[in-house]
Amino acid sequence: MTDLWQALSVALSLVAGLDRELMEIVGLSLRVSLTAVAAAALIGLPLGAALTVTRFPGRGFCIVALNSLMGLPPVVVGLIVYLMLSRAGPLGVFGLLFTPTAMIIAQTVLITPIIASLSRQISDDLWTEYREQLRSLGVERRRAIATLLWDGRAGLLTAVLAGFGRASAEVGAVMIVGGNIDHVTRVMTTTIAMETGKGNLALALGLGIVLIAISLIINGLTFGLGAATRPERAAL
Amino acid sequence: MTGSILPLRVDGLTLLAGNRRLLDNLTFELAAGKRSVILGPNGAGKSLMLRLCHGLITPSAGSIVWGGGDIPAAHLVQCQAMVFQKPVMLRRSTAANISHALACRGVKRRERASRVDEALSRTGLETLARVPARVLSAGEQQRLALARAWIIRPEVLFLDEPTASLDPAASRDVEDIIHAIHDAGTKIVLTTQDLGQARRIADEILFLHRGRLVEHAPAEEFFNGPTAPEAHTFLSGELIALDQNHA
Secondary structure, three states, X not given: OHHHHHHHHHHHHHHHOOOHHHHHHHHHHHHHHHHHHHHHHHHHHHHHHHXXXXXXXXXXXXXXXXXXXXXXXXXXXXHHHHHHHOOOOOOHHHOOOOOHXXXXXXXXXXXXXXXXXXXXXXXXXXXXXXXXXXXHOOOOHHHHHHHHHHHOHHHHHHHHHHHHHHHHHOOHHHHHHHOOOOOOOOXXXXXXXXXXXXXXXXXXXXXXXXXXXXXXXXXXXHHHHHHHHOHHHHHO | OOOOOOOEEEEEEEEEEOOEXXXXXXXXXXXXXXXXXXXXXXXXXXXXXXXXXHOOOOOOEEEEEEOOOOOOHHHHHHOEEEEOOOOOOOOOEHHHHHHHHHHHOOOOHHHHHHXXXXXXXXXXXXXXXXOEHHHOOHHHHHHHHHHHHHHOOOOEEEEEOOOOOOOHHHHHHHHHHHHHHHHOOOEEEXXXXXXXXXXXXXXXXXXXXXXXXXXXXXXXHHHHOOOOHHHHHHHOOOOOOOOHHHO
């Protein structure tokens, strides 16, 4: 028990003192996850809305597949991306394996289905209400998608947040494609896993505290933004 | 392509849902100018008929021909607008709702602002421009729906029971706007089950009963002495049994 308290106090001093190593790891983690979220949102949000407004054979299958992919195990994603990026793989020539870019790719693959699937559900609800009005206006598909995305912005923000939560918390994919190389691909989750294994609980706990704090900050920002984009709620 | 899309010729229009004939062999013609009111009790098929004419639903049988029949579909869409019984309000401000409609019709961004202001002032919504559309009262929302439809300058405006859930004062505001839109040269096609409203607005009446068009006559003629017994019953305020066929 004393070990735990000792570790916690060292952890807090690392965080409070903005320890250089800790900050480097936090910085890389944020860079990787935020870039992956941005890429996944760019792909997933319009993809979800497009599935809502488009009818084609196999659409039902696509929706089921997308929903199933929401629960993709990170290690499997890591393995697939590893195979693609390894020297012998189809994308091996780019030499991306064990770089932050590989980690961004893996996390993008992991969370795009989450964002796309949630985007489709939010768009579906709006489309039920808007369909006749937009068809009456003669809206073409692209503008219909843009309308759904803009009007569903409050809910979509939550979808993006869910993606960020998944990306920042996963360890399996980044461990496989990043390799947890010191000063290169070491992020919060891989460090926590490694340091815990080594018995260095202070750094692991310190990173855990930062991880939870980031989650709180991002959620708080989203809550605030959500309230700002829904003035009708504020007015009621 | 600037020619008129009117008259609208509907021939043998039928809509089936399983074995039920929701609309049965409707044939009529709507000419430019006159305010056409589709009158009938609940469940007569008024809204369906409007949606079919506007192209939101595909008929099971029959034809809907605009103008000479050679008008491109895209042009037909551009020339029509519809106001629904429950107005669809986008999750944006009053002004942005109007601006969106203009954008959908390809109006250039720099032209939109002045046209939005014009629409707001014509419908008395100037002070509510920045207010989120979804917090407007029912009457204000319907006025916004009218502003949005009017500003795209349609040749034909379909209105599906636009005052069904409004109080008398709000209904009067909406009717005033409908008259103004008519005076500006737009063909009005409106459904209602409100006899008072039909009298105030209609130049001609299409009386629908259980999916059939039982009378199509000039308004004055219709209200002075309808020929169809169902219309006579409706006008005298008696209840028309809707389910006689299904009993």
